[in-house]
Amino acid sequence: MRRSRYLLSAGLAIIVAGLAQSAMAADEIKIGEINSYSLLPAFTEPYRKGWQLAVEEINAAGGVNGKKLVVVSKDDGGKPADAQTAANELVSSENVVMLTGTFLSNIGLAVSDFANQKKVFFLAAEPLTDAITWAKGNRYTFRLRPSNYMQAAMLVEQAAKLPAKRWATIAPNYEYGQSAVAIFKKLMSEKRPDIQWVDEQWPPQGKIDAGPVVQAVAAANPEAILNVTFGADLVKLVREGNTRGLFKDRAVVSFLTGEPEYLDPLKEETPEGWIVTGYPWYSIKTPEHDAFLKAYQAKYNDYPRLGSIVGYQTIKSAAAILAKAKSDDPEKLIAAAEGLSVPSPFGEIVFRKIDHQSTLGAYIGKTALKDGKGIMVDTAYKKGSDYLPSDDEVAKLRPKE
C-alpha cells in the first residue's frame, strides 16, 4: 500500500516535471553539446565544469535575448560514429539550435561533416587538427581552440632561437602526431635551413614502449628533441628519459605539455626547461582571467585546467553568437559568428571570417619544478592571430564553397 502510493506520487512528479519542462520550453534556447566524457574523463571533467560555469553566469545575467540558456550534453564514448548518433539525437529530438563540443580530431571532423550535411551550426571546441578549418573546412563549422598549426608556429618561434642544429622527433603515429611533426619541420626548416633532422620515433599512440624509444633517440645524439606525445605516453617517456639521462643538456620542445591536464600527472618527475605550450593558471594576472579564476574556484573549490577555459569559452562564444543573430536560422548564426569579437579569460578573441578559426591563443613558457609539482615559468601569451598563415594561403587551403 505504502509502496504503491509512493510509486504513484513518483509517477505524478515525473508527469508534472515533464509538463513544467514543456511549458518552459518556449522561454528556453537549447544548445547541443557532445564530448568524450566516458573515454577521456581527465580532460572532459574540467571542460564540463567550465561550460557549466558559463551557463550559470549567462543565465544569472538574464540569459540569451531574454531566454534561458540550456545545454543538452551527450557522451560520444570516443567514437566518431557514436558522436554522429548523438548529434542526430540533439538536432532531431532535442531541437537544439546549434552543436558544440568534441575533443578528438576525428570526432570533431565527423560532427563537422554531419553539420555540413544537415545544415546545422557547429562550434568545435577542442579538436586540434588543421583539417577542420582548412582542408576539410565547411561553412557550418567554427573552431575555438588554437590549431595544430598555430601551436607549432608558436613553438617554432622559440625553438628557432636555440643554438641546436641536430634535431630528433618523438610523436605518436597517427594523424595528429604526423601533422604536428610535419608542420614543425616545415616552419623550422624555413627559419633555420641549417638544421638537420637526425632521428624520428613513431611510437603507437597510447602504447609507447618508452625504454627502447628513449634509448634509440639517445643513440642518434641530437642536440634538441621535439616531443608530441601526451597523456600516459608522456609520463612513461619522461620517466624513462629522466632515468636514462636523455634530457640532460638537451633542449626539448613539446606540444601541449604545459597544460595542467598533462603537466600535473608528472609531479616530481617534471623535467625542467622544456619549451611548451600550455595554461599557467597560477601566473596569469589579467582582470579577465582573475574574474574567471575566482568564479571557478568559488564554484568548484578546484583549480581550472585548460579544458575548463575551453568549455567556458565555448558556451560564452555560443551565447554571444546567438545573442547577435537573434535567430535559430543557421545561416543567420554563421553571419553573426563571422568576424564576431568575444571577450575571453585570455582577452578579446575574434572568429575569423576567412576560415572560421578563432584567434584564441596559448601561453608559451618553460617547465619548472616547484614544491614537487610541475609548473610553467617565463610565460607569455601568444595571440592566435599572429600565428596564422596569410589570408592568401588560407584561401588556398580551404575548399571552395
Place this chain on the structure above:
Amino acid sequence: MAFYFVQFLTGLASAASLFLVASGLSIIFGVTRIVNFAHGAFYMLGAYIAFTLTEQFSGAIGFWGGIVFAALIVAALGVLVEMVLLRRIYHAPELFQLLATFGLTLMVEDLVVLIWGPSDLLGRRAPGFWGAVDFFGQNVPTYDLFLIVLGPLVLGILWLLFQRTRWGVLVRAATQDRDMVAALGVNQKWLFTSVFAVGVFLAALGGALQIPRDAVHHAMDLRIIVDVFVVIVIGGLGSIIGAFVAAVLVSELNAFGILVFPKISIILVFLVMAAVLIIRPWGLFGKQEAPARRTPGLTVNPWRPLMLNERLGAMAALVLAAALPLIGGNYALAVGSEIAIFVIFAASLHFMMSVGGLASFGHAAYFGLGAYGVAFLAKMAGLPMIVSLLLGPLLGLLGAGVFGFFSVQLSGVYFAMLTLAFAQIVWSVAFQWVAVTGGDNGILGVWPEQWAASPSHFYWLSIGAAALAVVALRITVFSPFGFALRATRDSPLRGEAIGIDGKRIQWTAFVIAGTVAGVAGALFAYLKGSIFPDSLGISLSVDALVMVLLGGVETVSGVVVGAIVYKMLSIWLVSQTDLSKLVLGGFIVLIVVVLPKGIAGILETIGNRRRPEAPALLASQIDTAE
C-alpha cells in the same frame, strides 16, 4: 655494440611484466578453458590498488609490501568473481564466459574512474631502484635490471609449483584432459578456483610492478590485454615456458623494431603472430588440442526451418518494423537504420560462429573493409551510390578470401587469435596510412544520394537489406552447404569420412560471412556519411561477439534479437549516462547469470519444453558418443 646490448636488456625488462600477466592468462585458459577478457582489468586493478597502498605506507617495506598486498587483494577479488559468477557458467556454451568477463571489464573501467578519479596517477619509484647504471656510456635503469631478474625467477617458481607439487600435477593434468581429472575424483571446483586465483594474482602483480614506470590510468587494461593474447598464442596456450619465450620475443621485437621500422612497430607483433600461427598452428610450445568431447551443436535441440505460422510471425514483425516511419522521428529512424545494419553484421558473424563453429575475434575487419570500399568507390572513383553499395562489399570479400584461407587452417582459440591479428593489421594500415585512408581523420562526405537521403528511405533500405541478409543466411544454413558446414563443425573426422572437404567448406563460409559483413559496413558508411578506422577495431569485433552470445549462440536466428537488444541498449545508455559502460557491463553480467543460453536461446528452450516430442533422448545419446 653497447647500445644494442642495452636495447636488448630494455626489451627483457618489458618482457618480465608481460610474462607475468600472460602466464596468468595462460594458466587460467589451460585449466578452465575460459578466455578471460577481464585479465587486463585485474592487471589495472593491481596497479590502482598498489598505487593507493604505496602512497599510504612509506619506506621500502611499505612499497614492496604494498605491491604484494595489492596483488593479494586483487587475487581475492578474482576468487570472488570465480565463485559468484564463473562457477555458474562453466557449462554454458563455449566462449560464453568471454561475455561475462567482457561485462566485468566494462564495469571495472568505469569503477576505477569513480573510485580513483579521472586523472592519470603517477606512482612512486621503487625504493633502492631510482637511478641507472652506466654500461659503456649507456644508461640502464636499475629497476629494469630488477625486472630482468624477476621474470626468470617467477618462471622458476611457477615451474617448481607445477612440477613438484600435487596441485601442480593436478593443474597439468586438467590442462591436458579435464574430464579425466574429474572422473578420477578430483574436486574440480576448488581446482578451478585456485587456478583462477593464481592467474589473477600474477596479473595484478604485473600491474602493480608497473607503477614505478608507467602512469596508472583507466585505459591500461585495453593496452595490455591484446598484447597478452598475442603472447600466449605465440607461446602456445597453457605453456608457461612458451609464454616466457613469446614475451621475450614480442618485447625484443618492439625494442629492435623501432630501430629498423619505426613506423610499423604497431603491426610488427601481429605480423609475427600471423607468421607463427601459419607455420606452427599451436604456437611455439603448444600441443595440438585433443578433439573436443562435447560438441556444441549436439547439446541443443536440433535446428529446423521455421514453420508456416512462425514465418508469418516473422513477416508480421518485419511489416511492423517497416511501419516505424509512421510514428518515429528522424532520430528514431537513424537509430533504427543503425540497428538494422548491426543485425546484418552480427548475423554474418553468427553464421560463421554458430553454424561454422569458427569464432572470429576480428570480424570488424570485413565490416570496415566494406565501408572503406564504399568510401574509395564513392569519393575517389566518384561512382553512384547503387554501384558503390554493390561493389564496396567486394573489398570485404577480398579480405575474407585472403585472411580466411589462412585462418581456417586453425581452430578454436588459435583461429580466433589469427583473425584478431589480421583485423589488427588492417586496422593499423587504415590508422597509420594517412595518405590513402586519411588515417585517424577518416574519409568524410560519403552521404547517400537524393533517393536514399531521407531518413525513412534509408531506414527502409537498411531493414530491407537486413531482412534479405538474414533470410539468405537462413536458407544457406538449411541448404546442403549448410549441412556440410555443420557436419564439419560437429565432427571434422566423420565429415571428412563421408567426403566433405572441411577446410574448403569453412573457407567458403568465412568468405560468405566476410562479404555479408562488408554489406553491413557499406550501409554503415552511407548512414554516417564518413568512415573511420575504429570501424575496423577490436571493440567493434567484440560488440559483434557480444551480440551473438547475447542472442544465443546455439540458435539459428537468435542473433537478430541479440543485435537489436544490445545495440538499442548501448545507444540509449550512451545517450543517458556517462557511466554507460558500468550499466551495460552490469547488464551483461546479469544476463549471463540469469540467461546462460542467451535471450533467444532461453525463449527456444521454453518453447521446446512445451513441445513433448522434443528428442531429448536422442540428443543425450549422441552427446556421449565419439
